[in-house]
Amino acid sequence: MAANNNSDPILDEGGGGGVKHEAAGEAGEGKGGGGGAAATQAPAAMLPRSGSRPQLDLSGAAIHGNLEDRNPTILLPNQSDDISHLALDIGGSLIKLVYFSRHAEHSSEDKRKLSTKRRLGMLNGGRRSYPVLGGRLHFVKFETGKLNECLDFISSKQLHRGGVDSPSWCSGAQPDNIVIKATGGGAFKYADLFKERLGVSLEKEDEMDCLVAGANFLLKSIRHEAFTHMDGQKEYVQIDQNDLFPFLLVNVGSGVSIIKVDGHGKFQRVSGTNVGGGTYWGLGRLMTKCKSFDELLELSQRGDNSTIDMLVGDIYGGLDYSKIGLSASTIASSFGKTISDDKELSDYRPEDISLSLLRMISYNIGQISYLNALRYGLKRIFFGGFFIRGHAYTMDTISFAVNFWSKGEAKAMFLRHEGFLGALGAFMSYEKHGLDDLRIHHLVERFPMGAPYISWMEKFVQKGTQITAPVPVGFPVTTGMGGFERPTAKGDILRSDASAALNVGVLHLVPTLDVFPLLEDPKMYEPNTIDLDLNEYKYWFKILSDHLPDLVDKAVASEGGTDDAKRRGDAFAHAFSAHLARLMEEPAAYGKFGLANLLELREECLREFQFVDAYVSIKQRENEASLAVLPDLLMELDSMNEEARLLALIEGVLAANIFDWGSRACIDDFDMFKKRMLADKKGQPYKRALLFVDNSGADVVLGMIPLARELLRNGTEVVLVANSLPALNDVTANELPGIVAEAAKHCGILRKAAEAGGLIFDAMAGIQDDLKDEPVSVPLMVVENGCGSPCIDFRQVSSELAAAAKDADLLILEGMGRSLHTNLNARFKCDTLKLAMVKNQRLAEKLFNGNIYDCICKFEPVHLT
Numbered sequence: 001m002a003a004n005n006n007s008d009p010i011l012d013e014g015g016g017g018g019v020k021h022e023a024a025g026e027a028g029e030g031k032g033g034g035g036g037a038a039a040t041q042a043p044a045a046m047l048p049r050s051g052s053r054p055q056l057d058l059s060g061a062a063i064h065g066n067l068e069d070r071n072p073t074i075l076l077p078n079q080s081d082d083i084s085h086l087a088l089d090i091g092g093s094l095i096k097l098v099y100f101s102r103h104a105e106h107s108s109e110d111k112r113k114l115s116t117k118r119r120l121g122m123l124n125g126g127r128r129s130y131p132v133l134g135g136r137l138h139f140v141k142f143e144t145g146k147l148n149e150c151l152d153f154i155s156s157k158q159l160h161r162g163g164v165d166s167p168s169w170c171s172g173a174q175p176d177n178i179v180i181k182a183t184g185g186g187a188f189k190y191a192d193l194f195k196e197r198l199g200v201s202l203e204k205e206d207e208m209d210c211l212v213a214g215a216n217f218l219l220k221s222i223r224h225e226a227f228t229h230m231d232g233q234k235e236y237v238q239i240d241q242n243d244l245f246p247f248l249l250v251n252v253g254s255g256v257s258i259i260k261v262d263g264h265g266k267f268q269r270v271s272g273t274n275v276g277g278g279t280y281w282g283l284g285r286l287m288t289k290c291k292s293f294d295e296l297l298e299l300s301q302r303g304d305n306s307t308i309d310m311l312v313g314d315i316y317g318g319l320d321y322s323k324i325g326l327s328a329s330t331i332a333s334s335f336g337k338t339i340s341d342d343k344e345l346s347d348y349r350p351e352d353i354s355l356s357l358l359r360m361i362s363y364n365i366g367q368i369s370y371l372n373a374l375r376y377g378l379k380r381i382f383f384g385g386f387f388i389r390g391h392a393y394t395m396d397t398i399s400f401a402v403n404f405w406s407k408g409e410a411k412a413m414f415l416r417h418e419g420f421l422g423a424l425g426a427f428m429s430y431e432k433h434g435l436d437d438l439r440i441h442h443l444v445e446r447f448p449m450g451a452p453y454i455s456w457m458e459k460f461v462q463k464g465t466q467i468t469a470p471v472p473v474g475f476p477v478t479t480g481m482g483g484f485e486r487p488t489a490k491g492d493i494l495r496s497d498a499s500a501a502l503n504v505g506v507l508h509l510v511p512t513l514d515v516f517p518l519l520e521d522p523k524m525y526e527p528n529t530i531d532l533d534l535n536e537y538k539y540w541f542k543i544l545s546d547h548l549p550d551l552v553d554k555a556v557a558s559e560g561g562t563d564d565a566k567r568r569g570d571a572f573a574h575a576f577s578a579h580l581a582r583l584m585e586e587p588a589a590y591g592k593f594g595l596a597n598l599l600e601l602r603e604e605c606l607r608e609f610q611f612v613d614a615y616v617s618i619k620q621r622e623n624e625a626s627l628a629v630l631p632d633l634l635m636e637l638d639s640m641n642e643e644a645r646l647l648a649l650i651e652g653v654l655a656a657n658i659f660d661w662g663s664r665a666c667i668d669d670f671d672m673f674k675k676r677m678l679a680d681k682k683g684q685p686y687k688r689a690l691l692f693v694d695n696s697g698a699d700v701v702l703g704m705i706p707l708a709r710e711l712l713r714n715g716t717e718v719v720l721v722a723n724s725l726p727a728l729n730d731v732t733a734n735e736l737p738g739i740v741a742e743a744a745k746h747c748g749i750l751r752k753a754a755e756a757g758g759l760i761f762d763a764m765a766g767i768q769d770d771l772k773d774e775p776v777s778v779p780l781m782v783v784e785n786g787c788g789s790p791c792i793d794f795r796q797v798s799s800e801l802a803a804a805a806k807d808a809d810l811l812i813l814e815g816m817g818r819s820l821h822t823n824l825n826a827r828f829k830c831d832t833l834k835l836a837m838v839k840n841q842r843l844a845e846k847l848f849n850g851n852i853y854d855c856i857c858k859f860e861p862v863h864l865t
């Protein structure tokens, strides 16, 4: 087996010698289609109209355009009309914006895709060239007091008339006719101002309708939306769609609305309280002179409320009042201690004041919520509104109150999009938007640093300031209520809004994604093999940080090493480091994050800074080197008997002769696989095999392609499944046809099959035809997987792959990313072979009690499972 140097230098621990390094450890789940430079503001279009809004027609949608494009986009062939794209929730304290952006690019289907689709029966009827659309939902907020900033933002992005760079096909807006959906009191209060400043009319939507619609959408469509927060522990809750209603929705904005929700559009506002977020911020500002809400909240983290609150112990001479279940440390009376002291406001620490206030208001809200839940026999209470602010201590306090008063019967849950419920609901209210019809697998959330990142980073640099990673803050010293002696909520990180976060990403709407139809149990499927606990996180953060300089060098080189590329490389490094720091502080900040997500984040971050393909030249070099030795390999293979050849092929895929390396196979089902394969000969070959390929170079050329050739020789159709977008040195679906065509120059079997599969058109002209008389071959095809990461999440794959899977009876997953980090434990409805060399000592020990360079050859025939 030939040497392979196309290692993933990023994560491989060991290496060198003749061992093939495959992309070790790099995972992630780039979902194609929507991916790309989220930094760029997508042009969107809006044709003004007075009455109802047109529907976003997603039928027949497809990922479209050059797969290697920065902004792979979605084709909505039947989307003939325009879509609305901005909605507002103007509250007493904050303005929330939800807006849709899309890209307009024109490109045509390439031949490979068209012929594959034809073969997979995906083309029905003729098609013509349409504008290419990709859609994203963005979430932004402003202080209501700074309404002008909000108007400037809308105006600078031209959100009210379709976005900057509106393509020509959507021009023709009649500015005086533009209508924007808005909810919250400000929709009434500021309607004239919007008309005056932006020339738009606000179409008012009921606030409660919107809150409920937003909450219902999030609970239905976002996988990691709701979570519990108790004793500093955040845990995402799997929402069962069939068992969602009824629930209590408590929106803690300036004031608090308490809504009993019975279904979609079925609800009743059952209560409310005027003691809410405005109360905390208002009183806190008066009493502490804080300049911002976040400053006030941060103060609380260093506070000790026992200097201000009157505790049961203060009244009972240090004793508990155990008869009624109150410990000495329970707050008997918020702020009660200040009555007896001969002190002025200035004698109290602002930190202590802030904490007392926060606890008073949070407990009160928790208690009132519980009472309302009790009133209607509800067990689940979802809390939204920006008072929550993703703040651990606030959530712990509310949860404590709910748990305490309900004696564990009721559960407090929080929503990651907490403050955006109303705005989302207003967005949904555009008549028949289509958003309702999107399913969970159509949505991919990404966490770009935002377009202005480079510019504001440069501002920081000019000022000699580093981009600050979030500042961790310590535990507040507090006393508690009934056993809540010392809340364990970790000091939470409060980030300035400039650094985007809010724990809310950009929601990519990718209607072309599908659940992989061969998953045995999609509901139970979990792509990540290992849960990232804090230790795992630390380990991966170190690896990723250590390799960052090397990656940046490669990325910059891939873009010609220009000054601009260097600048972007720098920005990328800053941004990715900031992500790592953020996640290190709060691993669940972006939802439940596995290794796959972490590694995808890195790829997405590269794309955000317009690094299209950091490994492009490395991949090319390795492909060429491998193709040069392919003829010799094929000759050698052909001189073997079938049994020996199969072993050589599998070993080839697993990279080199494992015995030479003193390695062993920690899972070795080769004999079982061989038995099945040789039985093929007796008339039952696999009908169609999907080969999930990994790296460029030797991995694909000398490993997977020869294996594909063997299957083809046996009469099995082969579909090579490759990434939609580049990730490290992984081969992409766009690159594969060229590689296969080169390989086919040396091999008639490959050539016939590639021709049959539409991979070779006229590239083969002039090649001597030595197989003229052979029968037409089974096809060799290439499909994209919908991902731009080294891992694969089978809940969200391209529709092309889903279609190819329909007739498949063999899956071969290759490489650590796709068969170890993810999917090692995944079960499929057909025979599956998982092949990987474990190039990570820690993983080898953890998963198999093995060693680095051990191999897995895991065969899971379906009749045995």
Ligand SMILES: Nc1ncnc2c1ncn2[C@@H]1O[C@H](COP(=O)(O)OP(=O)(O)OP(=O)(O)O)[C@@H](O)[C@H]1O
Pocket: 090, 091, 092, 093, 094, 095, 143, 184, 185, 252, 253, 254, 255, 256, 276, 277, 278, 279, 280, 281, 293, 294, 384, 385, 386, 387, 388, 389, 419
């Ligand atoms: N940056 C911020 N500035 C001001 N308040 C903030 C900020 N971040 C969080 N908050 C808190 O969030 C509250 C506002 O939450 P939210 O935006 O959900 O309500 P609202 O819509 O403005 O109010 P209402 O619905 O009662 O009209 C504030 O009162 C404050 O407690």
Ligand SMILES: CC(C)(CO)[C@@H](O)C(=O)NCCC(=O)O
Pocket: 091, 092, 184, 185, 207, 253, 254, 255, 256, 257, 271, 272, 273, 274
């Ligand atoms: C008035 C609203 C609905 C405006 O969002 C909100 O601030 C609120 O619910 N306040 C509480 C009012 C009450 O006491 O029910």
Ligand SMILES: [Mn+2]
Pocket: 089, 090, 091, 092, 184, 253, 254, 422
């Ligand atoms: Mn509100």
